[in-house]
Amino acid sequence: MLYGRALEEGQISELLSRAAGGRSAALEIVGEAGGGKTALLDRAVELAGESWRVLRCAGVDGDSELPFSGLQELLIAAGANAGVLPVDSLPSAQADALRAVIGLPVAATVDPFLVGLATLSLLADLADCGPVLCAVDDVQWLDSASAQALRFAARRIGAEGIVLLFASRGEAALPGIHELHLTPLDDDASARLLAAHWPGLRRDMRERILREAAGNPLALLEFPRMDLDALPVGPLPLPSRLSSGYQQQIAERSPAARTALLAAAAETAGDLRLVLQALDALGVDPAGIAEAEAAGLIDV
Missing domain, CATH: 3.40.50.300 (P-loop containing nucleotide triphosphate hydrolases)
Known part of the structure; x- marks a missing residue:
């Protein structure tokens, strides 16, 4: 929806x-x-x-x-x-x-x-x-x-x-x-999108995310996963703040998960079999894919 x-x-x-x-x-x-x-x-x-x-x-x-x-x-x-x-x-x-x-x-x-x-x-x-x-x-x-x-x-x-x-x-x-x-979502649509995907947020966190996302749908979906206090503030454009948040999340993953993400990013056609072959050739545990998926960084 x-x-x-x-x-x-x-x-x-x-x-x-x-x-x-x-x-x-x-x-x-x-x-x-x-x-x-x-x-x-x-x-x-x-x-x-x-x-x-x-x-x-x-x-x-x-x-x-x-x-x-x-x-x-x-x-x-x-x-x-x-x-x-x-x-x-x-x-x-x-x-x-x-x-x-x-x-x-x-x-x-x-x-x-x-x-x-x-x-x-x-x-x-x-x-x-x-x-x-x-x-x-x-x-x-x-x-x-x-x-x-x-x-x-x-x-x-x-x-x-x-x-x-x-x-x-x-x-x-x-x-x-x-x-x-496309223009940013209005306040009502932003609130409904956030509530639908993150229903358990505290009121103060919900209000902060709505304010800082500024109607950007991806930010509304991703900011709740991120440590907002660790993200840069000030004049950085929103995509840069999201990128910093993703970098932070990736850095917290295991080496296997980081390599799995790298292989998936390099394989642009979405061929899971090829990604698994690459991980096998690199000697990387394919469980890294599941870890990355559980963190919301990739869809399999």
């Missing part, structure tokens, strides 16, 4: 409803770190339901210099795993462009225009079998080649039944795409 986002949720629901009737749309959700952008993407997937084809990818800071790394993740969601792409109906040049993106050998070099055109064509083909939702998180870390291809497609969709939702931190990253700017 989302708190204080009824208007935003309604706008996304309207886009999905229109697309189900054949009217495509693109929207970029913009807000600060922890402001609820990912939660809105998750809610969009819930609202779409099983009748929609859902494709997801996210920008990763360490991959931002690797051309088409973000688009490759999206293509994998479309069926590119094991080198298989649903491109048989695309013109050969466009099909080769997408095959090149996922690393398959082709004769032609990668033309950014062709990749953008092929991305649009592929989404349109997928929409022939039902509406398609593309949810792209952390666009600020998306490699520029992927961002250009997805922006190209987003600006040219029309009557296919496609919704492209982007989430960007800080400022809009895709010029020409309609923007939805």
Whole structure:
């Protein structure tokens, strides 16, 4: 359940409803770190339901210099795993462009225009079998080649039944795409969110968290886990205070848990088996993952 986002949720629901009737749309959700952008993407997937084809990818800071790394993740969601792409109906040049993106050998070099055109064509083909939702998180870390291809497609969709939702931190990253700017939660929504997840807080602690979180959903969820007196105060922006709190929590964990978190952070696709293989190669007890999860630092 989302708190204080009824208007935003309604706008996304309207886009999905229109697309189900054949009217495509693109929207970029913009807000600060922890402001609820990912939660809105998750809610969009819930609202779409099983009748929609859902494709997801996210920008990763360490991959931002690797051309088409973000688009490759999206293509994998479309069926590119094991080198298989649903491109048989695309013109050969466009099909080769997408095959090149996922690393398959082709004769032609990668033309950014062709990749953008092929991305649009592929989404349109997928929409022939039902509406398609593309949810792209952390666009600020998306490699520029992927961002250009997805922006190209987003600006040219029309009557296919496609919704492209982007989430960007800080400022809009895709010029020409309609923007939805998230504001902090109001006092009532903040209080309800905190009470729902931390019902046993003392009144003084609850009031302090509400004051210091300033309507940031992530801060409302995470500050109760942290030693607020140990966090920096003053002019530091809220994301920096959260980062300091996470660093403090990580430092208190065992070496196995810290290494497990490092391995999970380095493995960007969410492949638990690969993380476990890495821990085994390092001679690290995999119980560190359970410790990190119990501390609320990771979800398995």
